[in-house]
Amino acid sequence: MAFVLDHLVHLSILVMLALSLNLINGFAGMFSLGHHGFFAVGAYAAAVVVFYGAQGSVPAGEAAVVAGSASSILWFVASLVVGIVAAGIFGFIVGVPCLRLRGDYLAIATLGFGEIVRILAQNTEAVGGARGMEVSYLLLERDVDTQNEYALLYAILVVALTAVTFVFIRNLIRSRHGRSLVSIREDEVAAELVGINLARAKLMAFVVGAAFAGLAGALYANYMTQIEPKEFNLIKGIYILLFVVLGGMGSLTGTIIAGFVLYVLDKIVLNLMPQEIQSLREVLFALILIILMISRPQGLLGHKELADTRFWQRLFRRQRGLKESS
Amino acid sequence: MEYLLDQLLNGLSLGCIYAFIALGYTMVYGIIKLINFAHGEFFMVGAFAGYFVLSAAGIEAIGLPEPLPMILAFGIAMLAAALSSGVLAVIVERLAYRPLMGSSRIAALLTALGVSLFLQNVGIQVFSAEQRGYPEARRYIDLDDAADYVGQTFPGLAYATFTVTSPTGKDSEVREILAGPDKALTADAVAELKYKKDADGEPVGGFYVSSPFSHTAKTLIVIVSLALSFGLLWLLVHRTQFGRAMRAVSYNPEAAKLMGIQSTRVISMTFFVGAFLAGIGGIIWGMRYGKIEPFMGFMPGLKAFIAAVIGGIGSIPGAVFGGILLGVLEVLIPAYLPSEYSGYKDAVAFIALIAILLYRPQGLFGRFEGEKV
Amino acid sequence: MSTAPAPSAGVPVLEMRGVTKRFGGLTAVEGFEARLGEHEVVGLIGPNGAGKTTVFNLITGVYELTAGAIAVRGRDTKGLRPDQITSLGVARTFQNIRLFRRMSVLENVQTAMDLRLGYGILASVLRTRRFREREREITEKSRALLDLVGLADDADERAGALAYGEQRRLEIARALATDPRLLILDEPAAGMNPQETDELGEMLHVIRKRHDLTLLLIEHDMKFVMRMCERIIVLDYGRIIATGTPAEVRANPAVIAAYLGDEE
Ligand SMILES: Nc1ncnc2c1ncn2[C@@H]1O[C@H](COP(=O)(O)OP(=O)(O)OP(=O)(O)O)[C@@H](O)[C@H]1O
Ligand SMILES: [Mg+2]
Numbered sequence: 001m002a003f004v005l006d007h008l009v010h011l012s013i014l015v016m017l018a019l020s021l022n023l024i025n026g027f028a029g030m031f032s033l034g035h036h037g038f039f040a041v042g043a044y045a046a047a048v049v050v051f052y053g054a055q056g057s058v059p060a061g062e063a064a065v066v067a068g069s070a071s072s073i074l075w076f077v078a079s080l081v082v083g084i085v086a087a088g089i090f091g092f093i094v095g096v097p098c099l100r101l102r103g104d105y106l107a108i109a110t111l112g113f114g115e116i117v118r119i120l121a122q123n124t125e126a127v128g129g130a131r132g133m134e135v136s137y138l139l140l141e142r143d144v145d146t147q148n149e150y151a152l153l154y155a156i157l158v159v160a161l162t163a164v165t166f167v168f169i170r171n172l173i174r175s176r177h178g179r180s181l182v183s184i185r186e187d188e189v190a191a192e193l194v195g196i197n198l199a200r201a202k203l204m205a206f207v208v209g210a211a212f213a214g215l216a217g218a219l220y221a222n223y224m225t226q227i228e229p230k231e232f233n234l235i236k237g238i239y240i241l242l243f244v245v246l247g248g249m250g251s252l253t254g255t256i257i258a259g260f261v262l263y264v265l266d267k268i269v270l271n272l273m274p275q276e277i278q279s280l281r282e283v284l285f286a287l288i289l290i291i292l293m294i295s296r297p298q299g300l301l302g303h304k305e306l307a308d309t310r311f312w313q314r315l316f317r318r319q320r321g322l323k324e325s326s
Numbered sequence: 327m328e329y330l331l332d333q334l335l336n337g338l339s340l341g342c343i344y345a346f347i348a349l350g351y352t353m354v355y356g357i358i359k360l361i362n363f364a365h366g367e368f369f370m371v372g373a374f375a376g377y378f379v380l381s382a383a384g385i386e387a388i389g390l391p392e393p394l395p396m397i398l399a400f401g402i403a404m405l406a407a408a409l410s411s412g413v414l415a416v417i418v419e420r421l422a423y424r425p426l427m428g429s430s431r432i433a434a435l436l437t438a439l440g441v442s443l444f445l446q447n448v449g450i451q452v453f454s455a456e457q458r459g460y461p462e463a464r465r466y467i468d469l470d471d472a473a474d475y476v477g478q479t480f481p482g483l484a485y486a487t488f489t490v491t492s493p494t495g496k497d498s499e500v501r502e503i504l505a506g507p508d509k510a511l512t513a514d515a516v517a518e519l520k521y522k523k524d525a526d527g528e529p530v531g532g533f534y535v536s537s538p539f540s541h542t543a544k545t546l547i548v549i550v551s552l553a554l555s556f557g558l559l560w561l562l563v564h565r566t567q568f569g570r571a572m573r574a575v576s577y578n579p580e581a582a583k584l585m586g587i588q589s590t591r592v593i594s595m596t597f598f599v600g601a602f603l604a605g606i607g608g609i610i611w612g613m614r615y616g617k618i619e620p621f622m623g624f625m626p627g628l629k630a631f632i633a634a635v636i637g638g639i640g641s642i643p644g645a646v647f648g649g650i651l652l653g654v655l656e657v658l659i660p661a662y663l664p665s666e667y668s669g670y671k672d673a674v675a676f677i678a679l680i681a682i683l684l685y686r687p688q689g690l691f692g693r694f695e696g697e698k699v
Numbered sequence: 700m701s702t703a704p705a706p707s708a709g710v711p712v713l714e715m716r717g718v719t720k721r722f723g724g725l726t727a728v729e730g731f732e733a734r735l736g737e738h739e740v741v742g743l744i745g746p747n748g749a750g751k752t753t754v755f756n757l758i759t760g761v762y763e764l765t766a767g768a769i770a771v772r773g774r775d776t777k778g779l780r781p782d783q784i785t786s787l788g789v790a791r792t793f794q795n796i797r798l799f800r801r802m803s804v805l806e807n808v809q810t811a812m813d814l815r816l817g818y819g820i821l822a823s824v825l826r827t828r829r830f831r832e833r834e835r836e837i838t839e840k841s842r843a844l845l846d847l848v849g850l851a852d853d854a855d856e857r858a859g860a861l862a863y864g865e866q867r868r869l870e871i872a873r874a875l876a877t878d879p880r881l882l883i884l885d886e887p888a889a890g891m892n893p894q895e896t897d898e899l900g901e902m903l904h905v906i907r908k909r910h911d912l913t914l915l916l917i918e919h920d921m922k923f924v925m926r927m928c929e930r931i932i933v934l935d936y937g938r939i940i941a942t943g944t945p946a947e948v949r950a951n952p953a954v955i956a957a958y959l960g961d962e963e
Contacts, residue, residue: 031432097683100684101687104359107435108631108679112676113676116676176810179810180813182802183799183807186798186800187797191799193781193791194877195814196782235443245432245436282450283447286441286444289436289437290437293426294426
């Protein structure tokens with residue numbers, strides 16, 4: 001049970017991260033390779049709140065924070081909020097220079113940003129340097145007895161927040177804000193000439209995308225006992241990018257399906273394989289990426305949502321969304 | 327002052343390696359507008375190819391005066407490195423990139439990232455993830471011929487490696503210096519060597535003579551080889567049929583096709599030439615920094631790409647200039663910062679990148695291509 | 700910025716003085732002058748590469764001026780971004796069609812109403828009443844515009860899947876969605892057959908009346924220009940070589956020389 005819930009927590013966090021990346025990459029068409037940087041900022045910001053706030057505020061003489069107490073839960077919520085805000089601010093800071101960049105250059109600059117975040121974390125003693133930070137449990141006492149209870153509580157929380165992320169981004173996309181972003185993706189010059197404020201739209205995408213990545217990071221930090229700078233590397237960025245690309249850039253449901261499939265293949269099916277195959281994990285991972293790009297570069301669903309696919313419509317006998325073009 | 331000069335030379339040789347890699351990046355980008363992330367892995371494979379050639383054996387003397395045999399050894403290893411990188415690049419282009427012709431830039435970029443990861447991890451499977459010490463170019467003298475050298479001095483060091491067993495029964499490898507520039511080889515030293523065993527318990531058959539070049543001399547060699555390669559590349563691009571075809575395809579692929587240029591061959595050749603240079607960079611890196619591993623290509627590859635962007639992507643002189651500039655900055659800035667900041671060294675390149683993209687996105691040597699509406 | 704200044708009598712819709720644009724060594728437009736009053740229909744003609752599209756790009760702020768000044772309804776556009784200039788009441792179409800190809804036809808038009816839409820992120824996310832009302836309103840308006848250009852039945856089609864002539868009309872509908880006073884059209888009849896060209900002319904007349912527009916159009920089809928426009932400006936090598944009524948321009952020797960072997 002705890003095993004399934006643990007995987008569910010990890011998968012949900014990755015999906016939340018990938019959904020927010022899809023807003024930037026898929027809908028707004030800005031090819032960012034630094035999303036793991038926002039994830040790291042959220043995780044570190046939350047860890048700092050827990051470490052310096054919750055642990056720091058324990059009165060002298062008392063042993064440690066009492067998980068599950070009212071103040072601990074408040075600190076927990078505060079750590080999430082700070083994670084969101086910090087990452088959102090970083091999104092703004094990264095977004096401003098990126099306004100002037102397009103395509104490959106944007107990709108490289110954001111990749112550079114992700115690296116800079118990691119290098120900063122690695123060299124800043126206040127956040128533990130290369131050792132990383134410890135994050136104590138706040139939400140509930142977690143020991144052998146409450147293991148299952150804790151996992152269940154956390155899984156419900158994370159899944160609910162991932163659902164919130166999904167609805168938030170979907171609603172945003174199906175509004176003037178989403179139309180602006182997609183129009184920029186389709187033709188930046190034409191978008192600006194029909195009155196779209198490019199800077200505002202792009203910054204909005206960066207800030208909202210980063211903020212949800214920050215939430216994912218904060219949830220991650222609170223769940224793990226320990227975060228280390230080296231976890232927040234480019235591989236992580238590419239891992240979630242794979243969710244987005246496999247699912248279809250510009251398809252939120254695609255991201256969720258692809259995330260589920262890839263995660264199950266990676267963490268569960270692969271673990272049942274003989275050791276020799278397991279050691280090839282990274283090779284396979286890279287191979288899937290290459291073959292996928294060559295054979296189906298638009299991903300599973302392209303830019304459609306699941307409900308707009310012919311498969312779904314045949315299943316439920318209803319017509320909606322765009323007509324097939326050919 | 328001397329410190330500055332030292333650091334400047336260090337920066338220069340690092341910069342030259344970046345330049346070797348950046349040249350390939352810039353050529354490939356110039357022609358198919360692809361950031362070939364796998365280029366750093368071509369560099370890695372070059373370094374490994376050089377490693378295997380250099381550690382296979384030293385070069386026999388063949389009666390040449392010093393330091394020619396050493397240069398020959400190095401030359402052969404360099405050629406092996408360059409060729410294996412080049413061939414790998416052609417294969418990668420054929421299998422992974424060519425099928426993507428005409429698909430989106432993002433698909434191409436992701437494929438390139440995938441190829442990069444793939445080669446790194448195949449590298450781990452084949453070479454293991456461990457760091458390896460890089461062998462120096464050296465010349466091998468068989469003990470049977472050693473008598474001829476007794477009484478001579480050597481421009482480099484003459485040394486033998488063998489295994490000794492300590493009183494506690496533990497084996498360890500030692501390296502004993504037999505002779506050098508101001509110490510002649512003695513008959514005793516040779517005689518003693520006959521009784522030494524190597525790690526497998528076999529008698530050591532001979533000894534090595536190392537490269538006679540000082541650190542500074544090596545740096546100069548790196549710079550000269552970059553200058554030579556740059557010169558040859560310039561001739562290749564501006565004075566040959568292939569160069570003309572390459573420029574035509576990069577300027578306007580459609581028109582080039584109409585003019586009967588086989589762009590697939592030109593692209594393949596461009597990958598080959600670019601990776602050839604990266605392979606040379608790989609072996610130089612190994613010699614200069616002494617350590618290689620399968621992940622070694624990623625960071626230098628990325629930095630070299632940044633160098634290419636700084637110089638102006640698509641510009642060959644730009645790649646060389648950008649590489650050198652970045653190398654020097656990367657060495658000099660941390661050298662003059664308080665030591666607690668030295669960990670931030672890797673951030674220098676990325677900050678430089680973002681700065682140049684903001685203030686001169688076309689790079690120092692690039693032309694600005696505004697969009698026509 | 701969102702509400703354009705009220706048009707007062709006497710203030711030209713568009714005024715250009717000494718407008719010059721250089722690309723490196725190439726002077727694409729030099730000393731361009733024009734003054735467009737309300738409801739005027741003006742043609743901009745000239746051989747290929749004369750600088751016509753460049754003039755449009757200068758008006759809409761895509762390119763920065765090298766010298767000179769442009770005022771839209773009395774407001775100097777110097778330093779304004781293209782979207783700000785659009786909000787002053789200028790809309791355009793493109794010589795090479797630039798639709799949002801993977802968006803639906805309806806969405807293409809809705810996107811261009813963003814300017815006048817004013818609801819925030821929270822309204823979008825929470826689907827507030829304001830959001831629903833504004834969206835319903837612009838959907839209705841957008842459908843009316845599609846109806847006007849004859850694309851009402853294709854609202855849910857992908858824009859990229861439309862036929863060529865339909866795409867040109869969708870561009871016009873999209874431009875109208877920004878609620879312009881001045882509509883500038885870059886070769887609207889290019890690639891159309893004579894019948895389609897006629898229909899386009901009629902459509903433009905209707906649109907001009909209904910939307911109270913000033914039109915400035917580039918066109919190579921001389922018959923179309925002569926019939927549509929009250930006044931014509933002729934460019935050659937970036938300079939104005941003639942202006943006047945269609946009849947005057949047609950009789951002008953400089954124009955004939957510029958077009959010799961090019962048209963007519
Ligand atoms: N962004 C740019 N950079 C450099 N030169 C440009 C740019 N835009 C236009 N030009 C040049 O300016 C000149 C005028 O071009 P423009 O497109 O305005 O001509 P045009 O009159 O619209 O021609 P056509 O009838 O072919 O559309 C041409 O020589 C063109 O090459
Ligand atoms: Mg034109």
